[in-house]
Amino acid sequence: MNRHQFVAEFQLLQTLLFYIETNKTEIIELDTLNKKAMRNSLIKCFLVTLVALPNHSYGNSELTFEGALIGLDGKNKVQIGDMILDEFQFASIAGTQDVGEPGDGAASSGIFGEQYRWPNAELPYTFSSQIDNRLQGVIKDAISDFNNKMNGCIKIRPKTSQDKDWVDIIKDGGCWSYVGRQQTGRQEISLSTGCHTQRTIQHEFIHALGFFHEQSRPDRDQHVKINWKNIQDEEYGQFIRQKTSLTFDVPYDGRSVMHYTPTAFNKDRGLNSIESKMADVATSELGGKVMTENDILKLKRMYRCEDKTVSCGRHTATSCQGCPQGNGRGWCNGDCTWNARQNVCVSKVSEDKCKTVGGPSANQPCVFPFKWNGKTYNSCPVDSDDTNETWCSTKTDSNGNHITGQGLWGHCGSKCKKEG
């Protein structure tokens, strides 16, 4: 296929997507083309012409989107904006219904969606050699902010040898991610230059956890206006509404980190491709920099930990502190344990953990093992500055080395084991 044929087919697909978006579905219904054959040929076509396409990226200060709609790696994957979809997910977007039933797509509920979730709500990651130490630090900060906000519900953490599937962070032209777990072992997230804000790092990880863009929600037209005339013709596909995606009963959130900014993929500077219809969200606020309460709630509902309970013996509660009061330790069993000092029921896990009680990072869990000065520690070494104290690392890099010079250590608490 030469470039002209490619462009023609490409435009056909874009038109198709545009008509789906604008609900002119009869055009597709009347189309005599076999949808599946067409989709496959298009994907193949994109595969062979990938090298011929200029590797253009579209950016504003916040997000850089790479490519338009291109095939990728011979595995029938399609890239739309910064998301890479497999055939099944693409079918769910494009409205072709020959894969599963309508609504069975990755974005919808039920068994089909489960395969895209990460087991135990833990997303393991590795850094490729392209990610230098400085950038690793930036990414880890964004990850730890994410983990703190998720409050134990979802954890992004370094890969261990037990992990079958994981995300490898690379730099490969722009910011992009697959949507959900691909069950391929290693899958990639690209964070190239221009992708190193907290918003963009968390945005790509939230794709990897299984979310599409906020403005793709089925109910988006009640909340935002898409200015088709201001969007680059070849980018209509970025603004497809997904009729089947799950909203988890969380209200539409214009400030979501998963929402496009108002000028995304615009034809010209200053033109808005999206405008807010919401009284309480200005157009300029679309696509916020910080994960919102709704972003957190959606993730918690997807991973079913919103209503996580603990066992207090014969009772359950949302936290150990919520176990029935009055009978003291007698009520405090199961996941919880009685803390006599504070006269309260506390989580067994946090109680058993060795934590720091002083130093620059106080009240943080110690990280073991940690490597420091060429030695590996599984317990707290004596502080060379104050031999009455022991200390531990509260943060290590992906190789397990204690990160020095950033105050990421503290004095060990009473639950900690002492070296030697």
Ligand SMILES: [Zn+2]
């Ligand atoms: Zn995205």
